Amino acid sequence: MPFALDQIDTELVTLDRELLRRSIRSVNTPCGPEIQIQGRSLLAFCSNDYLGLANHPELIAALSEGAARFGTGSGASHLISGHHVIHDELEAKLASTQAGAIPNVRALFFSTGYVANLSVITALGLIGNKKISIYSAALNHASLIDGIRLARGQGSVDLHIFDHHHLEALDDILHNDSAPHKLIVIDGVFSMDGDLAPVQKLLHLANQYDALLMIDDAHGFGVLGKHGYGILEDQRICSDRIIYIGTLGKAAGLNGAFVCAHKKIIAWLIQKARPYIYSTASSPALAFAVLRSISLMEGEKGKELRVLLQQNIALWKKESTFTRWKRLESDTAIQPIMVGSNETALQLARALDQFGYWIPAIRPPTVPKGKARLRMTLSAAHTKEQIEGLCNVLSELESSLPPS
Numbered sequence: 001m002p003f004a005l006d007q008i009d010t011e012l013v014t015l016d017r018e019l020l021r022r023s024i025r026s027v028n029t030p031c032g033p034e035i036q037i038q039g040r041s042l043l044a045f046c047s048n049d050y051l052g053l054a055n056h057p058e059l060i061a062a063l064s065e066g067a068a069r070f071g072t073g074s075g076a077s078h079l080i081s082g083h084h085v086i087h088d089e090l091e092a093k094l095a096s097t098q099a100g101a102i103p104n105v106r107a108l109f110f111s112t113g114y115v116a117n118l119s120v121i122t123a124l125g126l127i128g129n130k131k132i133s134i135y136s137a138a139l140n141h142a143s144l145i146d147g148i149r150l151a152r153g154q155g156s157v158d159l160h161i162f163d164h165h166h167l168e169a170l171d172d173i174l175h176n177d178s179a180p181h182k183l184i185v186i187d188g189v190f191s192m193d194g195d196l197a198p199v200q201k202l203l204h205l206a207n208q209y210d211a212l213l214m215i216d217d218a219h220g221f222g223v224l225g226k227h228g229y230g231i232l233e234d235q236r237i238c239s240d241r242i243i244y245i246g247t248l249g250k251a252a253g254l255n256g257a258f259v260c261a262h263k264k265i266i267a268w269l270i271q272k273a274r275p276y277i278y279s280t281a282s283s284p285a286l287a288f289a290v291l292r293s294i295s296l297m298e299g300e301k302g303k304e305l306r307v308l309l310q311q312n313i314a315l316w317k318k319e320s321t322f323t324r325w326k327r328l329e330s331d332t333a334i335q336p337i338m339v340g341s342n343e344t345a346l347q348l349a350r351a352l353d354q355f356g357y358w359i360p361a362i363r364p365p366t367v368p369k370g371k372a373r374l375r376m377t378l379s380a381a382h383t384k385e386q387i388e389g390l391c392n393v394l395s396e397l398e399s400s401l402p403p404s
């Protein structure tokens with residue numbers, strides 16, 4: 001037997017014992033609130049399809065029209081022969097979404113947000129072969145953390161972790177930092193807590209200490225701002241220090257991601273971002289459909305869906321009151337319910353499943369130890385009745401489940 005197999009068995013048993021084993025559930029219906037798993041109907045409060053576009057007829061039509069016009073595969077990486085004119089068109093459109101926020105902006109389209117984050121951080125770590133200090137928020141997404149890990153393996157990186165609720169400490173470290181290059185990295189909307197990054201204050205620090213500011217707005221693009229252009233539009237900030245990451249697999253209802261930054265930074269990524277260079281370009285049909293999604297998002301339809309989403313968030317906040325559990329302070333579609341132990345989180349997720357609701361238990365390492373939770377997400381596609389029904393079931397479970 002190959003050497004690793006016994007060890008894997010042992011470790012899987014440990015994960016089981018610690019209630020940390022993850023599993024895959026296969027959905028048998030399109031993404032939406034009402035789904036089916038193994039013949040059972042469930043109401044899902046866990047996707048990132050915030051505007052309900054992942055099964056929108058116009059996007060379904062756009063994806064098939066894109067495939068008919070451009071084919072299904074790109075055939076190669078962007079720098080070999082996989083970059084199509086429709087990728088150019090999409091990148092011009094994506095750049096226009098951040099044109100008010102980043103002077104001299106250019107956009108680069110990526111196959112996923114994970115790859116975009118690895119690409120940006122590793123490439124920035126290589127500029128001039130100089131030492132770089134990376135300042136990363138403690139609750140940043142795993143893809144940012146992994147980008148930093150990779151950057152540390154390739155060059156001289158000093159890493160500082162900061163608490164985004166207390167920026168005085170960050171100010172102090174920046175003040176005493178003589179590294180020639182500095183990069184502050186942050187989630188725009190924290191993916192597990194749902195709160196917004198203090199981007200204005202961070203930009204102020206970036207200006208003061210000559211740092212770049214990388215904002216991963218995976219959960220803000222499509223949702224925040226008048227046109228859904230994300231946190232920079234929402235907070236009305238503008239700077240050529242900002243590197244903006246948007247993803248297209250969440251509110252945009254498709255797949256992929258993009259980086260918007262000063263055109264010189266994009267030119268550098270094209271030369272040095274290995275995860276970009278050595279990976280097949282995503283399908284031109286997808287690029288075509290993303291263009292359609294962005295025009296939906298920025299137009300009247302998008303505005304209407306954002307209003308519905310906000311109404312759903314307000315309804316949830318009004319109707320969900322807990323005594324034992326705690327709802328984190330969040331104004332976004334990410335509404336975590338803090339229940340404490342892994343055991344309680346799993347028990348609650350299972351009980352909800354019995355009632356026909358799907359809200360997964362989120363446990364370490366995705367969240368810090370002792371901070372297990374149900375990560376509930378709302379969508380414009382949820383109805384008032386669905387949200388009220390969930391609130392009733394949760395309050396029943398809160399009083400009936402034994403304390404952990």
Ligand SMILES: Cc1ncc(COP(=O)(O)O)c(C=O)c1O
Nearest residue numbers: 112113114141143191218247249
């Ligand atoms: C904050 C954040 N950044 C990046 C990503 C990765 O994006 P993608 O799913 O497109 O790889 C995610 C995905 O969950 C995320 O939540």
